[in-house]
Amino acid sequence: MNAKELLEGVNAVDDQVLESAVRVRKTPHRRIWRAAIAAILVVAIGVGAMIHFGGRAELPLVPVVHALSEAKYPELPPYPDHPSDLEAWNAWHGAMRSLHGKTCDAASLAPFLRASIGRTLSGAGGENRLYSPLSSYLALSMLAELTDGESRAQILALLGAERIETLRENAGILWQTHYQNDAAATSVLANSLWLNQELSFRREVIDRLSESYYASVYQGEMGSKELNEQLQAWINTQTNNLLEGQTGGLETTPESVLSLVNTVSYHARWVAGFSEARTAPASFHGAGGDEICDFMHGDLSGSYFWFDRFSAIFLEVENGMNWDSGMWLLLPDEGVTPEDLLTDAQALDFLSMTRDQRAALPNQKPQIIHLSLPKFDVSGELSLKDSLQALGVTDVFDADKADFSPLSTAAEGFYVSEVRQGLRTAVDEEGITAAAYTYIGLCGSAAPPSEEIDFILDRPFLFALTGNDGLPLMTGVVNRIAP
Numbered sequence: 001m002n003a004k005e006l007l008e009g010v011n012a013v014d015d016q017v018l019e020s021a022v023r024v025r026k027t028p029h030r031r032i033w034r035a036a037i038a039a040i041l042v043v044a045i046g047v048g049a050m051i052h053f054g055g056r057a058e059l060p061l062v063p064v065v066h067a068l069s070e071a072k073y074p075e076l077p078p079y080p081d082h083p084s085d086l087e088a089w090n091a092w093h094g095a096m097r098s099l100h101g102k103t104c105d106a107a108s109l110a111p112f113l114r115a116s117i118g119r120t121l122s123g124a125g126g127e128n129r130l131y132s133p134l135s136s137y138l139a140l141s142m143l144a145e146l147t148d149g150e151s152r153a154q155i156l157a158l159l160g161a162e163r164i165e166t167l168r169e170n171a172g173i174l175w176q177t178h179y180q181n182d183a184a185a186t187s188v189l190a191n192s193l194w195l196n197q198e199l200s201f202r203r204e205v206i207d208r209l210s211e212s213y214y215a216s217v218y219q220g221e222m223g224s225k226e227l228n229e230q231l232q233a234w235i236n237t238q239t240n241n242l243l244e245g246q247t248g249g250l251e252t253t254p255e256s257v258l259s260l261v262n263t264v265s266y267h268a269r270w271v272a273g274f275s276e277a278r279t280a281p282a283s284f285h286g287a288g289g290d291e292i293c294d295f296m297h298g299d300l301s302g303s304y305f306w307f308d309r310f311s312a313i314f315l316e317v318e319n320g321m322n323w324d325s326g327m328w329l330l331l332p333d334e335g336v337t338p339e340d341l342l343t344d345a346q347a348l349d350f351l352s353m354t355r356d357q358r359a360a361l362p363n364q365k366p367q368i369i370h371l372s373l374p375k376f377d378v379s380g381e382l383s384l385k386d387s388l389q390a391l392g393v394t395d396v397f398d399a400d401k402a403d404f405s406p407l408s409t410a411a412e413g414f415y416v417s418e419v420r421q422g423l424r425t426a427v428d429e430e431g432i433t434a435a436a437y438t439y440i441g442l443c444g445s446a447a448p449p450s451e452e453i454d455f456i457l458d459r460p461f462l463f464a465l466t467g468n469d470g471l472p473l474m475t476g477v478v479n480r481i482a483p
Contacts, residue, residue, distance in 0.1 A: 065220030065230045069210045071190065074099055079182035079320065096180070096321060100468055104173040106354045108160035112137065113352035113472060115158075119387045121462075121477050122342045126287035128378045130423035130476040132264055132436040134174060134467070136384065138189060139262040139438040141171040142213055143396065143416070145205060146442075149403040151395040158391050168212050175214060178467040184320035185268040187467060190238040191215035194231055194252070194259040196222045201258075201408050223254035231259065238263040239435035246381050246422035250439060257414050258407075260440040264473060266465065268317035268325065269431035274298045274373075276429050284374050285459045287337075287479040294375045295458075296429055304367040304453055305358075307346045309336045310462075313369055313455055317431055324355030324470035327432055329373070330462040331455065338462050338477045347462070355470035372456040374481050379424035384438075388419060404442070417441045425465065425474055434465055434474050 076095045080088035113133050120131040137159060144155040144167060152164065161167035180187045193209055195201060197219045209215040216234075220227040232247045252259055274296040282295045305312040310333060316326040330350070332341055341347040350358070358364075385397065395401040396416045404411035423436040457478075465474040 064224055064226040065218055068195075068206070068217040068219055070216040071192075071210070071214040073181070073188075073214065074176075074179065076182070079184050092182075092320070099179065100177050100321075102173045102176070103469065104170040104177070105160075105166070106357075106469070106471065108166075108170070109137070109471065110160070110349075110352045112159050114348040115391055116387065117351055117472065117475050118342045118348050119390060120382065120384065121475060122339060124339070124477050124479060126479050128380060128477060128479055129382065130378060130380050130421075130425060130436070130474065131382070132421060132423055132438065132474050134178070134189070134471065134473050135262045135264050135421065135436050135438040138171055138174065138191065138213070139260055139419075139440050140388075140393075141167050142191060142193070142209055142215065142260050142262075143440055145208060145213075146404055146407040147396060147402070148405050150401070151403040154393045154395055158388070158393055168208075172212055174469075174471075177469045178473065180319060180468070182320075184318060185325070186265060187268075187319075187325070187473075188238070188263075188265045190263045190265070192234055192261045193217045194222075194227070194261070195219040196257050198222075199257065199408060199410065202406060205406050222252045222256040228252055231261070235261060235263055235437050235439075239265050239437060240267075242424050242433070242435040243379075243422045243437060246379070246424075247437070250420070250422075252441070253443060255443040256417075257442040259442065262438045264434065264436040266432065266434040266473065268319060271316040271318050271326075272298060272300045273431070274429040279375070279429060282372070283458060284481050286481065287460055291480065291482055293481040295372050296375060298371050298373075300369050300371060301366065302369055303364045304369060304455075305350070305361065305364045307350070307363065309333050309344055310341055310347055311455070312350065313371070315371075319468070321468070324358075324466055325468050326466060327427070328464040328466060329455070329457060330464070331457055332459070332461065338460050338479070341462055342477075351462075351464050351472055351475065353470065355466075358470065368452045370452070370454045372454070372458065373427070374457060374478075375428050376478055376481050377424070377426040377483065378476060378478060379422075379483075381420065381422045384419040384421060385416075414442055417443045423474065423476075425463075425476060432465060436474060 077091040080092055116133055116136060117131060121129050140155055140159060144152050144164060147155065156162065156164065156167060159167055161170065175189050178187050178189055191213045193215050206217055210217050228251045231252065232250055235247050236244055278297040279294050281292050283290045284293050302313060310330050312328055312330045314326055314328050319325050330341065330347060332338060389397060399413050399415040402415040404414040418441045420439045421436060425434040460479045463476050463478065464472040467473045
């Protein structure tokens with residue numbers, strides 16, 4: 001029997017694994033078969049095959065980790081190879097506009113964005129810090145689907161949704177709005193769910209995550225080397241191996257009930273790139289002292305925004321459409337720190353605005369901007385548990401109060417043990433590359449500027465990487481340049 005025939009045979013097993021607990025005695029003989037099938041499945045999963053496996057408790061062949069379903073993303077026409085191919089361009093534009101045709105309720109997201117960005121990026125203590133608001137939003141949206149009662153109410157209140165149906169719709173629109181994976185740009189928010197094979201779960205809830213959140217679903221032996229390695233490999237694959245140094249310590253334990261994961265993968269080129277010939281060393285006056293680093297220099301036309309304690313400009317990236325995808329740079333005024341801006345209402349409002357809201361601001365003016373921007377590659381990890389508790393999500397962390405009854409009939413005692421993000425953002429002459437994961441383990445005016453300005457980011461600053469809807473996909477504080 002070849003590998004294809006073996007896979008077809010396993011695929012034919014009746015799909016009841018979510019209906020009943022999988023409790024298989026692990027005899028030495030069975031371990032050999034499980035290891036053999038797992039090895040085949042690792043290859044199949046690695047190439048992105050659509051696989052649906054199941055099993056009953058009495059069946060002798062149960063792989064250590066198997067895919068219950070894998071996300072099937074929208075099929076889009078390829079990005080046109082030639083500018084003159086009008087038919088290909090029309091097909092591509094039409095498909096993209098159809099995919100991104102809906103807009104989420106941005107007003108309902110704004111309080112979450114303001115509160116979570118300010119709370120999470122604060123307290124960096126002179127170090128760099130990154131945070132992905134939209135990765136958190138999607139991970140928490142999936143968590144809300146698994147909860148009920150006060151546990152769900154607290155998550156809905158933080159995310160600005162009155163009903164779970166509203167939250168589900170917003171999360172789906174956000175996923176679609178930010179989806180692009182072609183020669184023009186890459187922006188993918190991937191989701192996955194990892195289940196303990198020794199427990200039974202309600203199929204309708206798991207199917208909802210798979211269908212409404214484009215989530216791949218896997219099941220296996222929690223705490224096993226095989227599951228931990230495949231969990232890490234899935235995140236690394238989704239993030240183009242940019243976070244390998246941060247996923248190595250990400251592990252489940254035998255007490256783990258399930259794990260929810262969201263990842264962000266982003267890459268785009270500047271519309272107006274920087275010439276490497278103009279890149280030169282200069283001093284960055286960081287929080288820990290001066291340091292010499294490479295500064296990119298460019299001249300661009302764009303809107304310059306000014307506020308009481310900071311100014312801001314936007315660097316547009318190429319994505320084949322006229323969207324607000326790119327990077328906002330917020331430069332604090334002299335004597336003001338990024339930490340100060342994280343409690344500044346104007347700064348937090350600005351970071352949480354959509355493109356249309358920013359376009360309506362009166363305190364802006366078209367300028368020729370002489371930009372000096374340090375090249376940087378910033379990465380980090382952070383726990384979101386304290387921030388979420390401070391923002392009102394508390395019950396899911398308490399085994400006595402958490403309500404995960406929609407997830408399982410045996411959900412008493414389930415609680416969230418950790419919420420962690422790993423992130424990285426790199427900026428160079430070509431463009432932006434960024435990646436992030438969110439892991440949830442369940443156990444006014446100032447005087448207008450002159451016609452030309454110098455915008456020199458030679459001191460700590462804030463940035464926000466925005467997606468097609470203008471909402472912040474990644475935010476960060478750059479206090480120093482050296483890693």
